Amino acid sequence: MAVQAAAGTPADTVGVSLGPAAALSCRECGERTPLGPVFACEACFGPLEIAYDFPGGDTEGLRKRIEAGPDNIWRYAPLLPVPEDVAAKPNTNPGFTKLVRADRLARELGVTGSLHIKDDSGNPTHSFKDRVVAIAVEAARAFGFTTLSCSSTGNLAGAVGAAAARAGLRSCVFIPHDLEQGKVVMAAVYGGELVGIEGNYDDVNRFCSELIGDPAGEGWGFVNVNLRPYYAEGSKTLAYEICEQLGWRLPDQLVVPIASGSQLTKIDKGLKELIALGLVEDRPYRIFGAQAEGCSPVSRAFKDGHDVVRPVRPDTIAKSLAIGNPADGPYVLDIARRTGGAVEDVDDPRIVDAIKLLARTEGIFAETAGGVTVGVTKKLIEEGRLDPALTTVVLNTGDGLKTLDAVAPTTGPTAVIRPNLDSFREAGLAS
């Protein structure tokens, strides 16, 4: 089937060269389409994803090339849909964030194996979204888009604003009007247009989908809509980094937050690619998905044994995960079931408790999404569903400074005293 460029996309986008990316292929039916700013299969509406021509053979050479690369996601450029000279272009250069060995948290949770936090709060705009946007920017340049855009629960908006500023593109991003103040400020400060929509994220998404089909959206690259196949590949770098940081070894268990389910789906894709390329030994791994109870359509479907995800209207403090209609939900279900994992959810008070637990034990301040993954990890261990003797990696995908509102009501000074020693002693603070 021929490529049908979306209305208003530059005409001569076919034939662009994005490294090892060979074509787009439909995840549902396998139908192939040349590289372009298209995201849904003409035959079945399934999501298009990148098909690669990876260099075969020289595993050692590839490993050495990666290890010699920059300390950011571009070290994996041979495995990503980006031009060869990507590292030389202005970009936010996210990635290669810390994999923190979390022994104190492990003790508290009863984990006897090794527990690690992949801490993506260290990215340029303090969430994993910088990874996906960095790849999408390269696609936007390749296809000649002049405005970088997205529908966002907040983190993506900040990442797009920053990346567009660095790349010298115009940006215009769309968010639900009632997000956390920290995210609104971060989305606005880079100087692009920021549009609050009166509705929830799913309403924002629908609006953006209509905009790209309209002449009003001419020249617009929506990182998570018409650039989605490229964007989504950015999440694979989490899988690559985790394995490289474990000494080119697969973890036994991963706990990943779910909003649309794209990140979890692409982490699985990344792990499979490393196995296929011979960069890690093929062993079983389990992927667990984490949602907030107030927006748990995938967890619900998992528990009910369904393979379709019924949308919900979100109501949770974990706004970054508040997608009631998750596009990759069915794939998350497939992956959790195939790998022997699960999808679980926790309520808002437990999310706050988990944020504080991680901060208290490891000195890592997570945003609400990180509270969801830590909270779900705790629940899975308590229920005996996550094996405490194995190597487990838990993702913290965003920084707690973005969602101060969630913990502010229950945190503050532990004592207020007058500035003298008597007052200090009276407060019982002497060691």
Added chain:
Amino acid sequence: MSVNVRIPTILRTYTGGQAEVSAEGATLSEVLADLERNHTGIGARVLDDAGKLRRFVNVYVNDDDVRFEQGLETPTPDGAGVSIIPAVAGG
């Protein structure tokens, strides 16, 4: 009952490039049948072999996801707007 249907880019080959077409029907099911009569082939793109909405297609009647309403039996009042949209990724 006449409604306005917004057509996503990937289905516009069936509508001669038109982004919006009108269709008749009191329910979504009837509207889709009418679309198929006037734009042969479009039905099989939106519905699967069992006649259900494909799992990666979202349909809205007046801004409401039909899965929150009555699915294919969702009423389509006169003058309603119907949108057919592929699922999109996260934010």
